[in-house]
Amino acid sequence: MNSILGYLHSNVTPGEAGNLFWVAVYVLLVFAGVSFGVMFMNWFERKVMAHMQVRVGPMRVGPHGLLQPIADALKLIIKEDLMPANADKIVFWFAPVCVVMTAFCSFIVVPFGRTHAITDMNIGVLFMLGVSSLGVLGVIMAGWASNSHYPLMGSLRSGAQMVSYEVAMCMTVVSAVMMTSMATGTGTMSMIGIVQAQLQQHTWFAFSFFPVGFTALGVFAIAMVAETNRAPFDLPEAESELVAGFLTEYSGFRWSLFFLAEYTGMMAVSSIATTLWLGGWLRPFPNWLGGRNWDLAFSLVPGLTFLLLASFCFFFYNRMPRIRAMRANAIGLAAFGAVIAIVGIVLLLPGVRERIQDIYWFTLKVGFFMYLYVWGRTTFPRYRFDQLMSIGWKVLFPISLAVVILTALIGVRQELFALVWR
Amino acid sequence: MSDNQFYESFEELQQSHPDLDSKELVLNMGPQHPSTHGVLRIILKLDGEKVNGLECVIGYLHRGIEKIAESRTWTQFAPFVDRLDYTAAVANNLGYCLTVEKLLGVEVPKRAQYIRVILTELARLASHQVWLGTHVLDIGAVTPLFYAFRDRETILNVFEKYCGARLTTHSFRIGGCRWDAYEGFSSEVLRICDDLLPKIDEYKNLITGNRIWLQRTKNVGCISAEDCLSFGITGPVLRGSGVAWDLRKAQPYSSYEDFEFDVPIGSAGDTFDRYVVRVEEMRQSIRIIRQAVEGLPEGPIIARVPKVIKPPVGEVYLSTEAPKGELGYFMVSDGTPQPYRLRVRPPSFINLQALEKMSKGGLVADVVAIIGTLDIVLGEVDR
Amino acid sequence: MKFIELVKKFFMIDLLKGLFVTFSHQNPADLVTEQYPQERPVISDRFRGQPRLLKDAAGRTLCTACGSCALACPEKLIKIGSLRDPETKKKVLTSFDYDLSRCMFCGLCEEACPTHSLRLSSEYELALYTREGMELDLDKLENGIPRKEYER
Numbered sequence: 001m002n003s004i005l006g007y008l009h010s011n012v013t014p015g016e017a018g019n020l021f022w023v024a025v026y027v028l029l030v031f032a033g034v035s036f037g038v039m040f041m042n043w044f045e046r047k048v049m050a051h052m053q054v055r056v057g058p059m060r061v062g063p064h065g066l067l068q069p070i071a072d073a074l075k076l077i078i079k080e081d082l083m084p085a086n087a088d089k090i091v092f093w094f095a096p097v098c099v100v101m102t103a104f105c106s107f108i109v110v111p112f113g114r115t116h117a118i119t120d121m122n123i124g125v126l127f128m129l130g131v132s133s134l135g136v137l138g139v140i141m142a143g144w145a146s147n148s149h150y151p152l153m154g155s156l157r158s159g160a161q162m163v164s165y166e167v168a169m170c171m172t173v174v175s176a177v178m179m180t181s182m183a184t185g186t187g188t189m190s191m192i193g194i195v196q197a198q199l200q201q202h203t204w205f206a207f208s209f210f211p212v213g214f215t216a217l218g219v220f221a222i223a224m225v226a227e228t229n230r231a232p233f234d235l236p237e238a239e240s241e242l243v244a245g246f247l248t249e250y251s252g253f254r255w256s257l258f259f260l261a262e263y264t265g266m267m268a269v270s271s272i273a274t275t276l277w278l279g280g281w282l283r284p285f286p287n288w289l290g291g292r293n294w295d296l297a298f299s300l301v302p303g304l305t306f307l308l309l310a311s312f313c314f315f316f317y318n319r320m321p322r323i324r325a326m327r328a329n330a331i332g333l334a335a336f337g338a339v340i341a342i343v344g345i346v347l348l349l350p351g352v353r354e355r356i357q358d359i360y361w362f363t364l365k366v367g368f369f370m371y372l373y374v375w376g377r378t379t380f381p382r383y384r385f386d387q388l389m390s391i392g393w394k395v396l397f398p399i400s401l402a403v404v405i406l407t408a409l410i411g412v413r414q415e416l417f418a419l420v421w422r
Numbered sequence: 423m424s425d426n427q428f429y430e431s432f433e434e435l436q437q438s439h440p441d442l443d444s445k446e447l448v449l450n451m452g453p454q455h456p457s458t459h460g461v462l463r464i465i466l467k468l469d470g471e472k473v474n475g476l477e478c479v480i481g482y483l484h485r486g487i488e489k490i491a492e493s494r495t496w497t498q499f500a501p502f503v504d505r506l507d508y509t510a511a512v513a514n515n516l517g518y519c520l521t522v523e524k525l526l527g528v529e530v531p532k533r534a535q536y537i538r539v540i541l542t543e544l545a546r547l548a549s550h551q552v553w554l555g556t557h558v559l560d561i562g563a564v565t566p567l568f569y570a571f572r573d574r575e576t577i578l579n580v581f582e583k584y585c586g587a588r589l590t591t592h593s594f595r596i597g598g599c600r601w602d603a604y605e606g607f608s609s610e611v612l613r614i615c616d617d618l619l620p621k622i623d624e625y626k627n628l629i630t631g632n633r634i635w636l637q638r639t640k641n642v643g644c645i646s647a648e649d650c651l652s653f654g655i656t657g658p659v660l661r662g663s664g665v666a667w668d669l670r671k672a673q674p675y676s677s678y679e680d681f682e683f684d685v686p687i688g689s690a691g692d693t694f695d696r697y698v699v700r701v702e703e704m705r706q707s708i709r710i711i712r713q714a715v716e717g718l719p720e721g722p723i724i725a726r727v728p729k730v731i732k733p734p735v736g737e738v739y740l741s742t743e744a745p746k747g748e749l750g751y752f753m754v755s756d757g758t759p760q761p762y763r764l765r766v767r768p769p770s771f772i773n774l775q776a777l778e779k780m781s782k783g784g785l786v787a788d789v790v791a792i793i794g795t796l797d798i799v800l801g802e803v804d805r
Numbered sequence: 806m807k808f809i810e811l812v813k814k815f816f817m818i819d820l821l822k823g824l825f826v827t828f829s830h831q832n833p834a835d836l837v838t839e840q841y842p843q844e845r846p847v848i849s850d851r852f853r854g855q856p857r858l859l860k861d862a863a864g865r866t867l868c869t870a871c872g873s874c875a876l877a878c879p880e881k882l883i884k885i886g887s888l889r890d891p892e893t894k895k896k897v898l899t900s901f902d903y904d905l906s907r908c909m910f911c912g913l914c915e916e917a918c919p920t921h922s923l924r925l926s927s928e929y930e931l932a933l934y935t936r937e938g939m940e941l942d943l944d945k946l947e948n949g950i951p952r953k954e955y956e957r
Contacts, residue, residue, distance in 0.1 A: 054572055381562035381629075382634070383637070386471075498878075565830075587910065600916065631822065
């Protein structure tokens with residue numbers, strides 16, 4: 001009991017403190033949060049895509065489609081799970097498990113706040129990249145186990161794509177890790193350490209040594225879209241292409257596991273991007289606009305955004321037609337708005353608003369990347385596979401190499417100058 | 423290749439088809455497929471990802487329209503013609519009515535001709551919107567489909583107000599038009615033109631300049647002008663290869679000579695050029711519509727045609743520029759109220775010949791783009 | 806000029822323009838969806854929908870059983886039964902069978918009718934559960950197909 005209460009006064013993540021109880025609590029929280037995030041992403045993607053396509057998305061299942069992800073999840077769970085007759089049963093069963101496990105495991109080191117991570121390894125970034133690479137294995141297993149020509153080809157193509165873009169991803173990550181050593185001379189690969197380095201250097205790495213950091217972020221952003229098989233790099237899972245993709249033989253709950261893993265993977269790589277280049281959990285301008293008053297002002301933002309969302313809910317509630325058929329939806333929307341308003345008010349309380357700061361800003365930044373994902377999917381056509389591979393190897397890889405070399409040169413600039421101008 | 427044969431083993435298949443290279447994969451892009459625009463079956467011979475050969479199997483939508491014509495009267499057959507190219511039914515109506523009028527020797531009044539031109543160009547716009555949306559969707563961009571169909575809705579509303587149906591319009595009668603322009607027709611059509619022009623310009627930012635689009639469509643599905651002419655291909659496919667042939671200019675019908683418009687020509691004969699040609703054609707259609715609406719003359723809308731149409735014995739062939747290409751009608755009359763023989767020259771059927779030539783040597787992913795760029799409608803191909 | 810092209814290519818200006826186009830379409834005023842059962846589309850006067858036989862102000866049918874519509878129909882799906890009235894020597898309509906399942910709503914019957922009694926109305930919700938319901942008789946043509954109104 002003492003250790004459970006004692007942890008609350010410490011300043012480290014539960015993994016570092018070795019406190020199993022809190023590790024378990026954090027694991028459950030992260031799992032629940034990520035799953036909720038996936039469900040929210042499902043709704044968000046459909047709504048945003050629909051609005052960009054001048055239509056409304058789901059509107060019927062729950063007010064403005066808010067219950068749609070639940071309905072989809074229920075449907076997928078009760079759907080029949082087919083297994084092809086000649087499929088390799090164990091591998092067929094294991095492939096979605098593998099993909100989901102690696103996607104969720106990469107959340108072990110993601111820092112939602114200064115102490116809000118399950119643990120903080122000192123090779124955090126390397127761990128995340130390694131675990132997400134294991135996901136490729138699951139994809140290939142899925143194609144193999146389907147015992148059919150076209151899923152196998154699709155999964156091999158998907159695997160090749162993911163592996164090629166990982167090279168560019170990892171090079172840019174190397175450059176970001178090198179940037180952590182600019183101020184102190186010692187770099188760190190731990191996720192929390194990288195964010196603290198950004199705090200020390202008074203700049204988000206995306207804006208440091210412009211355009212080096214910016215280019216690194218850009219390359220990482222493109223590579224992460226290709227890594228997660230999303231448009232414009234979604235040839236392996238496109239419906240209008242011939243080769244059907246590794247997901248063909250999967251239906252029902254297994255398919256939903258792949259889908260869950262895809263969104264979780266998106267969130268994981270967005271978290272890497274946020275931590276490395278956008279300052280993780282830091283609020284905007286922590287140094288430049290420092291001091292108690294600014295801290296207070298920024299700490300009001302989470303509560304205010306929730307109140308803003310609640311006002312949207314009431315705005316749409318007023319616009320709903322007053323007919324009997326829409327009564328359930330209208331009441332639902334009003335209740336939802338009320339809940340959000342209550343959450344907003346709670347977040348404005350002085351005790352809560354400091355604690356929620358870190359998580360809020362982190363989620364906002366990850367949400368920005370998710371919006372970019374959906375926006376990109378809506379806008380861009382698809383690359384052909386050979387063009388995709390040539391971009392990965394002939395364009396992104398040289399640029400990321402150049403970024404690494406430039407960062408290294410910038411890192412030793414004082415020594416270089418001393419060498420050149422004696 | 424007969425598809426009813428069932429082979430016991432792969433070796434038997436190889437023995438009966440000695441030209442089938444053992445490295446080659448025969449892939450069936452079956453009649454039900456999201457990107458064949460209708461029920462078109464394509465049998466691909468692939469070497470890895472390269473296309474070595476291609477065979478189209480059509481006939482899944484054959485409804486025997488030409489045979490039906492032999493047991494209907496000339497007036498009764500007109501609604502069936504809509505079902506050929508169902509994305510632009512008005513253009514089919516126009517071709518049919520013009521051919522019968524030529525057979526009868528009837529002169530259509532000027533007002534009817536102008537109304538026909540306005541509706542046909544609106545149908546051309548509608549057909550090109552469908553083409554644009556579906557072609558871009560096949561290549562992967564999901565949004566322009568919705569924009570294109572939203573714009574098409576405004577045109578279909580005009581059709582509905584004019585003749586009562588949105589898709590299978592049966593808008594013209596032999597001798598002219600049945601209905602006069604409804605109240606507000608001119609202003610609505612002009613408003614559509616004004617709204618549509620900036621939207622066509624929007625496509626430039628969204629699609630034309632987009633590097634992904636350029637990479638997917640440049641040098642994909644090339645066909646030279648000589649090949650086009652030897653196959654008999656017409657329409658935007660021909661114009662994309664550089665041949666300046668448009669029936670509205672070469673053999674004007676229904677007072678097209680009164681209007682001033684340009685005919686866009688491509689140069690390389692690839693998918694991108696055909697795309698640019700069709701988008702430019704949309705702009706020129708808007709130009710024609712504006713001139714026709716502003717110059718709409720007064721007068722009767724239908725000529726005096728007998729109630730039971732019995733053309734003199736003879737045959738006639740007349741072709742018009744449908745959105746897909748040259749749509750021709752060949753009619754043989756033996757003096758009775760029913761046609762003796764009615765043959766439709768569908769542009770999509772003739773254009774489909776180019777599919778093999780265009781896809782050979784390319785990749786599988788390009789076949790989908792090429793089918794989209796040929797703009798085929800299976801209703802026309804199979805009739 | 807080449808440098809500007811290179812910069813544009815590097816910063817992906819063309820892709821950003823495309824992104825801007827889709828972003829600008831999110832304006833709520835642009836949404837075109839009609840929530841169907843609650844909002845119905847506006848149907849024009851000339852719409853060719855369900856056929857109806859019109860009656861005059863006194864309730865007598867306007868149809869003179871001339872048979873022009875049956876002759877005009879491409880599908881031959883109209884069958885008219887009539888009797889010759891011994892006093893007025895005029896035809897009186899006894900039965901009018903219209904097979905809606907084969908109708909293509911071309912409007913030739915409406916056009917052929919000399920008394921304008923056969924009209925294609927604006928009714929477009931014609932789905933039925935049974936095929937027999939698609940064969941319209943005189944009663945259904947005059948009074949409409951009986952519909953069940955549902956209330957949530």
